[in-house]
Amino acid sequence: MKEVETLWEEVRELSLGKSGRVERLESPPTPLRFLREFVSPNKPCLISNATLHWPALSSWSHDDYLSRALSNDVVSLHLTPNGRADALVPAPSTSSSSLCFASPYVHRLLFPEALRLILSCGNANSSGTVAYAQQQNDCFRSEYSALAADCEPHIPWASQALGCLPEAVNLWIGNHLSETSFHKDHYENLYAVVCGQKHFLLLPPTDVHRMYIRQYPAAHYSFSQDSGQLKLELDNPARNVPWCSVNPYPSPETKDAEISQFPLYFNGPKPLECTVKAGEILYLPSMWFHHVKQTPDSSGRTIAINYWYDMQFDIKYAYFNFLQSISYPSTCNLKLAGTECEDSGSDVCACLSKYAPVADVVKMSKDGEGE
Incomplete structure (x- = not known):
C-alpha cells in the first residue's frame, strides 16, 4: 500500500506548503480568498x-462579570474523573484490558456554581471529579445567551464564503486538565479562543x-449521592461507538506498548501542532482529525467559542468515504520514518460505516463530537 503512504505525504504538502506549518494570516481574509485558498x-x-474587537476579550477575563451576567442561568457541566470527556477508558466490571467509550456525567446547575467547580476542580477535588463546560449542541445561543452581545453571532467573512449561517455556536470553559481525544466532525469549524490557549494536534x-478507528462499547459516568463519587457504567441497551484508538500523549509506562500497537501513527508523519491564543481563530476544515489540550489564563480557566457550519457533502466526501473503505493493515512491512513493522493483516476499517447514507454518517459523527 505504498500509494496510501504517498497520499499522506502529498496531502500534507498541499495543506502546509513548504513551511510545514498551519498557515497564519495576520488579519481576517476576504470571503473569496477564504473560500478559494x-x-x-x-x-x-x-x-x-x-476577534480583538469583541467585548468578550476583556470582559470575560473577569469571573465577577461572567457570574453577574449569568447569575440566574442554568448551564450543563460535564464531570469526569480526569477531565477527558468522550474518551476511551478501561471498561467497568472487567479484569481484562478492554476499553470503552465513556461519556461524562452532565450536571445542571446555576452558572456561578458551575464556574466555581471548574476552577476548584483544577487539581481534582475531594470527590475525584474534573468539571468542563462543553455542552455543544448550540449551547451558546441557549444556555449562555446572556453573553450574546459580547461577541459576534457568526463570523461574517466565513458565513459569506460558506453561503450560510452557523448551525451551532458553542461555548467551552475548562481548566488545564480539560482534554479532548482524537476525533473528527462533519462541520466547518471556526474556533475562537477568548481566554487562555488551545493546543491542537491536526x-x-x-x-x-493511522487513527485505528474501532468499535468500542458505549459507557457513561453516573453520580452516586451516597459516595459522592462518579461511577462508570456500560450503556443499557448496549451499543457501540466508532472512535480513534490513538492517545498521542501516552504515559512513560505505556509508551512502548502504544507505539508497538499503533505504529502507523507513531512512526508515520507527525501531526500538525497549532496553538490558538486569545484573539485568534483557527479554521478547522471538516473531517480533519483533531486532539485538543489547553493552557489556562492567570485565573485558571480557558474560554473559547466555536462556530459549526454545515459541510458540503460533495465529491471530496465521496473520495474520503472511498479511502476509508480500503483495507489497510494495522501494521505494515513498509519503512515508516526508518522503522520496520510486521504486517498483522488486520483490517482497521472493518468497523467503519463504509457507504452509509449521509444522515447516518452525520449521526455517527455526533456520538462524542468534540471541539
Missing part, C-alpha cells in the same frame, strides 16, 4: 487579530488509517 482545498489556517482526513 482554504475551504475548497480543505486546508486549515490560523487567523490573527480576528491530521487530514486522508490519514484515517
Whole structure:
C-alpha cells in the first residue's frame, strides 16, 4: 500500500506548503480568498487579530462579570474523573484490558456554581471529579445567551464564503486538565479562543488509517449521592461507538506498548501542532482529525467559542468515504520514518460505516463530537 503512504505525504504538502506549518494570516481574509485558498482545498489556517474587537476579550477575563451576567442561568457541566470527556477508558466490571467509550456525567446547575467547580476542580477535588463546560449542541445561543452581545453571532467573512449561517455556536470553559481525544466532525469549524490557549494536534482526513478507528462499547459516568463519587457504567441497551484508538500523549509506562500497537501513527508523519491564543481563530476544515489540550489564563480557566457550519457533502466526501473503505493493515512491512513493522493483516476499517447514507454518517459523527 505504498500509494496510501504517498497520499499522506502529498496531502500534507498541499495543506502546509513548504513551511510545514498551519498557515497564519495576520488579519481576517476576504470571503473569496477564504473560500478559494482554504475551504475548497480543505486546508486549515490560523487567523490573527480576528476577534480583538469583541467585548468578550476583556470582559470575560473577569469571573465577577461572567457570574453577574449569568447569575440566574442554568448551564450543563460535564464531570469526569480526569477531565477527558468522550474518551476511551478501561471498561467497568472487567479484569481484562478492554476499553470503552465513556461519556461524562452532565450536571445542571446555576452558572456561578458551575464556574466555581471548574476552577476548584483544577487539581481534582475531594470527590475525584474534573468539571468542563462543553455542552455543544448550540449551547451558546441557549444556555449562555446572556453573553450574546459580547461577541459576534457568526463570523461574517466565513458565513459569506460558506453561503450560510452557523448551525451551532458553542461555548467551552475548562481548566488545564480539560482534554479532548482524537476525533473528527462533519462541520466547518471556526474556533475562537477568548481566554487562555488551545493546543491542537491536526491530521487530514486522508490519514484515517493511522487513527485505528474501532468499535468500542458505549459507557457513561453516573453520580452516586451516597459516595459522592462518579461511577462508570456500560450503556443499557448496549451499543457501540466508532472512535480513534490513538492517545498521542501516552504515559512513560505505556509508551512502548502504544507505539508497538499503533505504529502507523507513531512512526508515520507527525501531526500538525497549532496553538490558538486569545484573539485568534483557527479554521478547522471538516473531517480533519483533531486532539485538543489547553493552557489556562492567570485565573485558571480557558474560554473559547466555536462556530459549526454545515459541510458540503460533495465529491471530496465521496473520495474520503472511498479511502476509508480500503483495507489497510494495522501494521505494515513498509519503512515508516526508518522503522520496520510486521504486517498483522488486520483490517482497521472493518468497523467503519463504509457507504452509509449521509444522515447516518452525520449521526455517527455526533456520538462524542468534540471541539
